[in-house]
Amino acid sequence: MIRKEEFSAALGEPDEGFDRALDAALRQIRAEEARPVMKKKLSVGLLVAVIAILTLTGAALAVGLNLFGIFGRWDGRLAELAPQAELETETPGEVETEKTGKSTVEIVNAWYDGEHLIVAYTDDNARTFEPFTPTAEELARMEKAEGFYEGVEPYELGEMDPVQQAFVEAKQAGKPYGFVEYSVFASDQMFAGEDGEIELLPSVGDETTLEDGRRAYLMEFETPLPEGVRDQEELTLRLPILRHEYRCWFDGKDTYLLSGPLDAEERTYEWIDGETHTGYASGPEPIGEAVATVKRTPTETRTYAGEGTYNGVPVHVEATVSAVRAEVRLAAQGAALADPCIVHEHPDGGAEIELRYDFTLTDETGASLRWDGRWVGGDRLSESAARLGFEGVGRLPERLSLCIIDKETDGVARIALTPEE
Amino acid sequence: MTSEEFARRVEALRPTLHRVCRAQLSAEADREDAIQEAVFRAWRRQNSLRDENCFNPWFIRILINACRDIQRQHRRVLPMEAPPEPPPRDDARLQRLRDALDALEERQRLCLLLHYIEGYSVKEVAAMLNLGESAVKLRLMRGRRKLKEMLSEEVLGE
Numbered sequence: 001m002i003r004k005e006e007f008s009a010a011l012g013e014p015d016e017g018f019d020r021a022l023d024a025a026l027r028q029i030r031a032e033e034a035r036p037v038m039k040k041k042l043s044v045g046l047l048v049a050v051i052a053i054l055t056l057t058g059a060a061l062a063v064g065l066n067l068f069g070i071f072g073r074w075d076g077r078l079a080e081l082a083p084q085a086e087l088e089t090e091t092p093g094e095v096e097t098e099k100t101g102k103s104t105v106e107i108v109n110a111w112y113d114g115e116h117l118i119v120a121y122t123d124d125n126a127r128t129f130e131p132f133t134p135t136a137e138e139l140a141r142m143e144k145a146e147g148f149y150e151g152v153e154p155y156e157l158g159e160m161d162p163v164q165q166a167f168v169e170a171k172q173a174g175k176p177y178g179f180v181e182y183s184v185f186a187s188d189q190m191f192a193g194e195d196g197e198i199e200l201l202p203s204v205g206d207e208t209t210l211e212d213g214r215r216a217y218l219m220e221f222e223t224p225l226p227e228g229v230r231d232q233e234e235l236t237l238r239l240p241i242l243r244h245e246y247r248c249w250f251d252g253k254d255t256y257l258l259s260g261p262l263d264a265e266e267r268t269y270e271w272i273d274g275e276t277h278t279g280y281a282s283g284p285e286p287i288g289e290a291v292a293t294v295k296r297t298p299t300e301t302r303t304y305a306g307e308g309t310y311n312g313v314p315v316h317v318e319a320t321v322s323a324v325r326a327e328v329r330l331a332a333q334g335a336a337l338a339d340p341c342i343v344h345e346h347p348d349g350g351a352e353i354e355l356r357y358d359f360t361l362t363d364e365t366g367a368s369l370r371w372d373g374r375w376v377g378g379d380r381l382s383e384s385a386a387r388l389g390f391e392g393v394g395r396l397p398e399r400l401s402l403c404i405i406d407k408e409t410d411g412v413a414r415i416a417l418t419p420e421e
Numbered sequence: 422m423t424s425e426e427f428a429r430r431v432e433a434l435r436p437t438l439h440r441v442c443r444a445q446l447s448a449e450a451d452r453e454d455a456i457q458e459a460v461f462r463a464w465r466r467q468n469s470l471r472d473e474n475c476f477n478p479w480f481i482r483i484l485i486n487a488c489r490d491i492q493r494q495h496r497r498v499l500p501m502e503a504p505p506e507p508p509p510r511d512d513a514r515l516q517r518l519r520d521a522l523d524a525l526e527e528r529q530r531l532c533l534l535l536h537y538i539e540g541y542s543v544k545e546v547a548a549m550l551n552l553g554e555s556a557v558k559l560r561l562m563r564g565r566r567k568l569k570e571m572l573s574e575e576v577l578g579e
Contacts, residue, residue, distance in 0.1 A: 006514075007518065007534075007538055008538045011439075011443045011519075011522065012439065012443055015449065017449050017450070018439050018456060021453035022435065022460065025457040026428040029424045029460065
């Protein structure tokens with residue numbers, strides 16, 4: 001007899017990665033309680049931003065639309081930067097395809113201070129669906145897929161195109177049906193430089209739907225920015241426009257997919273498992289670009305400092321702060337900040353390392369500067385000095401308060417920071 | 422509900438949440454994305470929780486949907502499943518059970534997990550999975566029968 005304890009054990013206990021992911025999400029919610037929508041760290045290969053459907057007033061869509069103002073509804077820093085996020089020049093990308101008609105991708109706002117870059121853009125969310133029945137030759141190019149469009153919730157069905165709905169209903173009824181989706185959309189890759197030769201790496205992003213159905217996106221890029229993008233007086237930004245099509249066919253028993261056009265050449269590619277595969281699937285194809293130039297916004301940097309004690313040991317803290325970024329440096333005498341890592345040793349000899357401390361930095365209004373989660377110390381566990389990075393609040397604070405939380409002991413230390421002369 | 426109260430309730434569900442993810446997603450990285458997405462979605466949609474006593478099934482339902490979204494994303498990007506990660510080493514009997522569970526259809530696995538392991542009633546499982554109670558009972562019966570065939574022994578005794 002297999003008992004339920006064994007069943008439970010077979011599905012495993014939460015692993016380190018799962019625990020870390022859950023803890024990080026809950027920390028972010030605690031830190032941002034006042035904000036109704038969370039910004040999500042973009043993971044490599046999965047640039048799927050948190051989707052927030054907003055109902056916007058007609059006034060917001062009038063001429064002079066400022067996307068920083070819209071995203072700033074739940075991120076005060078962006079609201080502060082909105083007046084400085086106007087572009088120098090802007091050329092929308094206008095494309096036309098037989099299936100999706102005319103559509104436009106437009107870089108609407110950007111903010112750049114030589115060190116940081118934030119860009120907001122829109123596309124028309126152009127998608128069209130048609131019924132599709134493959135020939136035997138076409139079916140041979142398609143890949144069998146498990147579980148596709150199964151378990152669709154009723155509310156999801158209501159948001160689908162009628163052709164998609166027909167597919168779901170046919171699949172539930174065990175009847176053959178297929179569709180093809182054609183789409184045109186803004187790439188999630190952006191390039192800089194006169195010829196677009198420098199790829200910018202996104203760090204965090206957000207997106208929303210405007211009242212007129214367009215999609216609006218906000219992208220913030222990794223710092224330090226690449227050589228050739230840092231410390232420029234002006235930047236030219238290039239955003240590719242992509243076209244894609246994919247087909248789905250249910251033959252009454254199995255489901256088949258093909259990503260890309262029907263007449264694509266067979267190609268060999270390396271999958272994430274490191275193995276080489278061959279097939280007819282292909283990705284989106286660039287068909288145009290939106291271009292804009294943004295001028296550098298002069299920004300002021302201020303240094304703050306404070307003293308405190310932690311675990312009974314004096315701690316000196318300095319912070320260099322701009323409107324969008326704060327770097328905090330801690331120096332402790334003795335061993336106050338020793339062992340910044342909790343080491344979880346595995347029976348097989350490996351080890352997982354978790355940061356022992358959590359930090360919050362708030363300004364005089366109580367607004368939180370978001371910690372980027374990184375501790376830049378040395379490579380030894382006994383470091384007593386560290387650098388921490390935070391997002392700014394869109395302006396220079398009058399004063400700051402750093403809170404150090406020890407996750408092992410639940411100990412808390414608060415250190416007040418005031419501007420240095 | 423404050424963020425502290427929300428976090429406390431989610432943390433109390435931690436092992437259950439992991440099992441729900443594990444029942445639907447084979448890759449560790451996907452499970453990490455799913456739980457984060459579920460936390461953010463649930464926090465944003467708190468006003469859809471009408472009765473705080475129903476927090477657990479409400480949150481699990483959001484997590485199930487987040488897992489399904491990730492499954493769909495994978496299928497849309499490239500029609501190929503990532504290979505399952507090698508399971509941790511443990512005894513052969515547990516491994517055999519894990520293999521059998523992996524061989525079940527996901528809908529059967531979820532029903533078995535939520536009813537027999539997490540202890541939700543058929544009615545609650547039906548609400549979480551948006552199914553009729555008879556559909557849940559059918560999946561429970563078929564799942565048990567399939568496990569029994571694969572393992573050659575009775576399963577899920579109380």
